Each structure stands twice: as C-alpha cells, then as structure tokens.
Amino acid sequence: MTVRQPHPIELRSYEILRSRVDLSPMPPLWRAVAERVIHATADLEYAVDIVTREEHLRQGWSALRSGAPIVTDERMVAAGITAREPLCHADDPAAARMARAAGITRSAAAVRLSYSEVGPGAVWVVGSAPEAISEIITRGVQPALVIGMPVGFVGASEAKEALRASGLPQLSNVSEKGGSAVAAAAVNALLYFDPANDDRGGRA
Secondary structure, eight states: OOOOOOOHHHHHHHHHHHHHOOOTTSOHHHHHHHHHHHHHHOOTTHHHHEEEOHHHHHHHHHHHHTTOOEEESSHHHHHHOOSSOOBOOTTOHHHHHHHHHHTOOHHHHHHHHHHHHHOTTOEEEESSOHHHHHHHHHHTOOOSEEEEOOOOSSSHHHHHHHHHHTTSOEEEESSSOOOHHHHHHHHHHHHHOOGGGGGGTTOO
16 A cells, blocks of 8 residues: 555564564465564564454455545554554543543543544554443444454453454454554554565565
C-alpha cells in the first residue's frame, strides 16, 4: 500500500529473525504480521501466540487499501502507526464527559465517539484498554478488522478471548502480552504489505 525502503538495520533484523524461527508455512498476511510483531518486540513467542484467520487479515488489508479509517484506543498506538493518521478520541474531553454521564470507562466512551464519526467498515486497533474491546463487541461497530492486543494481568486475556468468540474479523493474541507497540506493528504490517513481495513476508 505504501512504498518504503527498509533501513539496513531492519533488513538485518529480519535476517536474524528468519534464522531463528521459520514462519514460511504461514499464509502471507499472517506471516507479515507475525514477523513485524516479532521484529518490533524481539519476542519469538508471538509466532505461536497470535490468533487470526487469513481471510480476516485480507478483509482488513483490502479495507485499508480502499482508505478505511483506522481507530485506536490510545495515543501511543496512534503514534506507532507510521503510514496513516489514525483517529483517537482517548484524550477528547467529550469522552471524559460521556464517561461520567453514562457511567462507563473513558475508553468505552471513546469507542462510542469514534463510531459515531467513522461508522461501519473501520479498522479498530486496541493496544491498551480491554474495555475498548468490550465496547467494540457490544456496540456492533461492524468493523473491517479488529486488532485487539492489549497488555496486562487484569482483563486483557479475557477481552481477547471474548473478541475471538465474538465472530468479528479479528487479530489477537492468547497471552497477557501485547501493548501499543505490538498493536501498531500489526497494523503497520498490513499497511506496508505488498503482494508482489510476499516471498519476503509482505515487507515493502
């Protein structure tokens, strides 16, 4: 989607990664996401921790190619997405007012504000707030894809499990690991995926 020239250090990082774990049996988009997440974290366990379906990733990738909005749950995730300007209402005073009035978390309020702005078909990216995943599920936002990878010992694994059970097109991980850098890396993998280079994991 976006042509870029990787830095030599990045190229060397991918060489080392591929010498330590063989992801070549994976479908191309799944491999691209897994490699970029491992590259961002130096954590090889993501090779078996990520859960998705290639058709879900294909739907998200196609939506991004068509200009679908990207919505994030926090500014740190938004800052890590390098090719597009995402929407993030996490710091919006309106979200704080809605949260107080409705008796919900600020993250849930931000989802409501964002959905009122973007409507169906967006790519939603969650790296911090399990409550955002819960709200995405209950509000019926009709996403192109939900990347749900919040980190933490309280509620994160459960929220990701609920996302997988929801039937929504999704990418998540099983463990308590995750975070803003991981979620951003996953969406960046889709933004930079080039089918002509899928022998290199879709890296462009």
